[in-house]
Amino acid sequence: MAVVRSAVIGLGLTLAMPAIQVAAQKPFITVASTTSTEQSGLFRHLLPAFEKKTGIQIRVVALGTGQALDMGRRGDADVVFVHDKAAEEKFVAEGHGLARKEVMYNDFVLIGPKLDPAKIAGGKDIVAALKVIRTARAPFVSRGDRSGTHAAELRLWQLTGVDIASSKGAWYRETGSGMGAALNTASSMNAYLLSDRGTWLSFRNRGELAILVQGDKRLFNQYGVILVNPARHPHVKKNLGQAFIDWLISAEGQDTIAEFKINGEQLFFPNAAAR
Numbered sequence: 001m002a003v004v005r006s007a008v009i010g011l012g013l014t015l016a017m018p019a020i021q022v023a024a025q026k027p028f029i030t031v032a033s034t035t036s037t038e039q040s041g042l043f044r045h046l047l048p049a050f051e052k053k054t055g056i057q058i059r060v061v062a063l064g065t066g067q068a069l070d071m072g073r074r075g076d077a078d079v080v081f082v083h084d085k086a087a088e089e090k091f092v093a094e095g096h097g098l099a100r101k102e103v104m105y106n107d108f109v110l111i112g113p114k115l116d117p118a119k120i121a122g123g124k125d126i127v128a129a130l131k132v133i134r135t136a137r138a139p140f141v142s143r144g145d146r147s148g149t150h151a152a153e154l155r156l157w158q159l160t161g162v163d164i165a166s167s168k169g170a171w172y173r174e175t176g177s178g179m180g181a182a183l184n185t186a187s188s189m190n191a192y193l194l195s196d197r198g199t200w201l202s203f204r205n206r207g208e209l210a211i212l213v214q215g216d217k218r219l220f221n222q223y224g225v226i227l228v229n230p231a232r233h234p235h236v237k238k239n240l241g242q243a244f245i246d247w248l249i250s251a252e253g254q255d256t257i258a259e260f261k262i263n264g265e266q267l268f269f270p271n272a273a274a275r
Helices: 003-025 037-041 042-054 065-074 086-092 125-134 148-161 179-189 197-204 238-249 251-259
Strands: 028-034 057-063 079-082 097-113 141-143 172-174 193-196 209-213 220-228
Touching: 003 179, 028 037, 028 238, 037 042, 037 057, 037 197, 042 197, 042 251, 057 065, 065 079, 065 086, 065 097, 065 125, 065 148, 065 179, 086 097, 086 148, 086 209, 086 220, 097 125, 097 148, 097 197, 097 238, 125 148, 125 209, 141 179, 141 193, 148 193, 179 193, 179 209, 193 197, 197 209, 220 238, 238 251
Parallel strands: 028 057, 028 079, 141 172
Antiparallel strands: 079 220, 097 193, 097 209, 097 220
8 A cells, every 4th residue: 555655646746747847947037126116016016917928927126226226237137127317327338238218207205294394395396395304404214225216315405505415414314225114214203205106105104294295397206127238147038038128118018007006096107118
């Protein structure tokens, strides 16, 4: 009986091997992306549609944009999907990526406590609001992580004429973390911070926080996608990575992005040239 049982088990393992091998051989690419695309829930909506159509799995590493681009420079990702146009263009110009394609946009919003000690609520001038926050030394949380959001924040501080690097004090707290963690810190401190709208809409631990300033054209937030240069890193999966990029900017991919909503509100707006 033991011999028969062993034979049956052995046969079962043999029959299972092809399935195991198929699973192990399923094609995949690594995408270095921002925390906003992951924490907003966009990838949970987007990637299953792509994988169903192509059979290609996407393994996302969610980082700040600066760190995501660094992954691409090292050849540790096949594709980067980020939101700092100047840094993306530099990445391509230096030969780390083949081309930059615009995919979608949303905007940044200035979040703060509903009691609003700086009295900036309802404004549409982000630069004026930051000046008031700085003058009042109202608590402000910065991601401080070289992300696209952090880069945008620093550009806005520069427009105020304030050298934030030399004028930091106890009022200005750098978390060195992703958008969700920075929002949690701001919620616990009743502090102001700059957030992408997508992550804010999906954020649940709001406490006393609310959107206080929005609508300034300087808060525009563009996302781009780039294939890492296989000439520098031969192991980069060029064809699979390009298939993902082509799908993102196709009518189907763009429609899938547009369909992603929370409580009826659209988080990202497709604007690829191929649409």
